[in-house]
Amino acid sequence: AQSVTQLDSHVSVSEGTPVLLRCNYSSSYSPSLFWYVQHPNKGLQLLLKYTSAATLVKGINGFEAEFKKSETSFHLTKPSAHMSDAAEYFCVVTSVTGNQFYFGTGTSLTVIP
């Protein structure tokens, strides 16, 4: 069975410092992986996705993630946090058929001015 674990429920960073949101996955096949962001009272927006092409994936707003099969990880990073990055972030792994998403429990990112 597939699952995803977001290792931190809350992360706080100062504006202008790097962001690291951690995600580990479990899967018996090569899944697709996604990161979504949810701003307060908004829907989920796609940040980036990995689909077995390049292991380093670049997304919107300066975010990127690296797929590491040996570590079963898909951590999300950004070199310099902005106040507008404050939101909830979800890591997602797909089912073997690709048509179902399994969501992590989310990481709440706070950016301190």
Add this chain to the structure above:
Amino acid sequence: DAGVIQSPRHEVTEMGQEVTLRCKPISGHDYLFWYRQTMMRGLELLIYFNNNVPIDDSGMPEDRFSAKMPNASFSTLKIQPSEPRDSAVYFCASSLFTDTQYFGPGTRLTVL
């Protein structure tokens, strides 16, 4: 494209009333998903459709919940009768084949 459209955005009702949530997927998408988000349980998949046909409804909590997709551009999620524990944000999402899911803005349901 306008993206996934959901209505209403907010719904407040009393226990025992019928609630109908609506979703218009992105044109051309062949998959449609209904999710529920609560603080306690996070994001849960309730049901999904492929080409208007329900494929997996194992996430529907109980018989009070039903979903339909009468055509490729419209779906409903109905709760009858509603209960306070149904209070949540309900999201609709659509995708093309099995690719990225695009989410609507959600409907915030409060059952008093």
